[in-house]
Amino acid sequence: MSHYSFDHVVNRKQTQSVKWDKTDTFFGSSDVLPLWVADMDFLAPPDVLNALQERVNHGVFGYSATSSETSSALTQWLQRKHQWSVNEDSIVYSPGIVFAISMAIQAFTKQGDHILIQSPVYTPFFEMVKLNDRQVVENPLHLKDDRYEIDFTDLEEKLANDIKLMILCSPHNPVGRVWTREELTKIAALCIKYNVLLLSDEIHSDLIYQSHKHIPISSLDDQIAKQTITCVAPSKTFNIPGLQASAIIIPNEQLREAYNKQQQKQGFFTLNTFGIIAIEAAYRKGDAWLNDLLLYLEENVKLVESFIQSKLPDLRVIKPEGTYLMWIDFRNLNMTDEQFNHLLLHKGKVAVEPGTKYGENGSGFVRLNIACPRSTLLEGLERIERALST
Ligand SMILES: Cc1ncc(COP(=O)(O)O)c(C=O)c1O
Incomplete structure (x- = not known):
């Protein structure tokens, strides 16, 4: 039994929520169950809520600064969860990971430079490269026996050919892979061999299912740490x-200074008050809540698997090793992406992410967000079933 009420349904409508209040803008309909954007429909951990409430009660919201309290909360978390020793001096705070990706692109590459990503992958990886007038080079992942794998021959060919930056999604959104030590070691070796700077987006790294283990690529050895920028956050967790x-x-001082300067050039110097409070409370006191959350999410994964197996056998689930996102294969239905997404949206009245958002090789798939109370998830699955009924 969980101490936390993940079954409790919170009404998120009219709370400035992108997921619940903006389906009209993104899907052309406000009358849909939203299982799209990657946030959760659960309350934040009680210790985080209490810390924020205490701060609100104080009532003065002047400029805020992170401190050694903030950094030690994070470094101790990384040590405890991922056995990664990080020096507090290596940390630069940022309002978001997408912002950080754009800052790294601007700090370390020039217009026209080639940046490698592994599709299908989180849409802003493409967008930040293109908006900064750099060029996307894809190392497409391959689906083999219901699991995505890296084509290392293709990766080496591309890294050898003038790639300035590789953006790794670890764990991977949307395909749910938690990269193994062996895979990460190979990626690191190639980045070192061809002197490619590595940005490892590890925003999903605390959301790992049983029998898998997240390894921060920068923790492998000092050599790869020197050319790696790792992005972490309490936001998804x-x-x-x-x-x-x-x-x-960013353990490498030269890179860290260049990165920091890029953020400062945009006029960004410090986090907002509530962000700082939340980082400290979550990383210091969030362990038990996260353990229970993961058990709840794992049951949600099982619900999706059994529902699809028994009621929608033409769909296939790519079982996630981490993240609360499920990648679902509808290619057996012989429908186009437009037909499938139209049915889900207009007949089923359920909003999921079209796989094509994640690159051309996302065609034939959709991404389902399962981080919601089980009753909501079941409602979503029934809507998908209704959409596909004849
Ligand atoms: C891989 C990945 N990176 C970054 C983000 C967003 O990060 P932020 O909100 O900090 O910009 C997401 C959100 O879904 C994500 O999946």
Whole structure:
């Protein structure tokens, strides 16, 4: 029995929620069950809520600064959860990971430079490269026996050919892979061999299912740490992305200074008050809540698997090793992406993310967000069933 009420349904409508209040803008309909944007429909951990409430009660919201309290909360978390020793001096705070990706692109590459990403992958990886007038080079992942794998021959060919930056999604959104030590070691070796700077987006790294283990690529050895920028945040883990607080870990002093300067050039110097409070409370006191959350999410994964197996056997689930996102294969239905998404939206009245948002090789798939009370998830699955009924 969980101490926390993940079954409790919170009404998120009219709370400035992108997921619940903006389906009209993104899907052309406000009458849909939203299982799209990657945030959770759960309350944040009680210790985080209490800390924020205490701060609100104080009532003065002047300029705020992170301190050694903030950084030690993070470094101790990274040590405890991922056995990664990070020096507090290596941390640069950032309002968000997408912002940080754009800052790194601007700080370390030039217009026209080639940046490698592994599709299908989180849409802003493409967008930040293109908006900064750099060029996307894809190392497409391959689906083999219901699991995505890296094509290392293709990766080496591309890294050898003038790639300035590789953006790794670890764990991977949307395909749910938690990269193994062996895979990460190979990626690191190639980045070192071809002198490619690595940005490892580890925003999902605390959301790992049993029998898998997240390894921060920068923790492998000093050599790869020297050319890696790692992005972490309590935002996905504790459902506080609206507080906009992330941390960028850059052990190499020269790179860190260049990165920091890029952020400062945009006029960004410090996090907002609530972000700082939340980082400290979540990383110091969030362990038990996270353990229970993961058990709840794992049951949600099982619900989706059994529902699809028994009621929608033409769909296939790519079982996630981490993240609360499920990647679902509808290619057996012989429908186009437009047909499938139209049915889900207009007949089923359920909003999921079209796979094509994540690159051309996302065609034939959709991404389902399962971080909601089980009753909501079941309602979503029944809507998908209704959409596909004849
Ligand atoms: C891989 C990945 N990176 C970054 C983000 C967003 O990060 P932020 O809100 O800090 O910009 C997401 C959100 O879904 C994500 O999946």
